[in-house]
Amino acid sequence: MFIVGLTGSLAMGKSATAKMFAEEGVPVHDADSVVHRLYDSEAARAIEAAFPGTTANGKVDREKLGKRVLGDAAAIKRLEGIVHPLVHAAAQRFVAEAEVSGAAVAVLDVPLLFETHGDVRCDAVVVVSAPPDLQRTRAFERPGMTEDKLAALLGKQIPDAEKRVRADFVVDTSKGFDVARAQVRDILKAVATMPKRRP
Secondary structure (H helix, E strand, C coil): CEEEEEECCCCCCHHHHHHHHHHCCCCEEEHHHHHHHHHCCCCHHHHHHHCCCCEECCEECHHHHHHHHCCCHHHHHHHHHHHHHHHHHHHHHHHHHHHHCCCCEEEEECCCCCCCCHHHHCCEEEEEECCHHHHHHHHCCCCCCCHHHHHHHHHCCCCHHHHHHHCCEEEEHHHCHHHHHHHHHHHHHHHCCCCCCCC
16 A cells, blocks of 8 residues: 655645545545544543643643643643654554555645654655745634744744655645646556555
């Protein structure tokens, strides 16, 4: 089975692109939704122990946790130390299940793929990209977005230009969904003949 890593900076259209892979019949592992599930279950107790007062009724209060860690590199590192191993374990289970089901290709949708060195577990990496002005417009369409929040979020991510250089494929979402969908289909044709490069 060929594993595609899908990543992209904030508000680039990565979630929409992941959906396009799913619509082509490819199993997609969404790291963000796994984090949300973990916040409502097994990660909540460890997060409460590390950041008292950030959970209620056994679930993480995302707003309180966000305020606690925003702009604090040490706190973010501590949080990632709790969450990343659980997300990694979920991804491994997903890959095993996709392989058993006979999937030819599977997608790992991970916002911080390069930053967490998750690209080494992939056979090819797809970066979703758009021009900075469009990224900014989309970001501010999100509820609660502020200049400080945007700066903090982008500060955690490798710049888009560097991601594009490191990518095997780039999906440009600035030209509309039809163009992006055609790019996804082209990528799936290309990976069908590519050698695997995972160790």
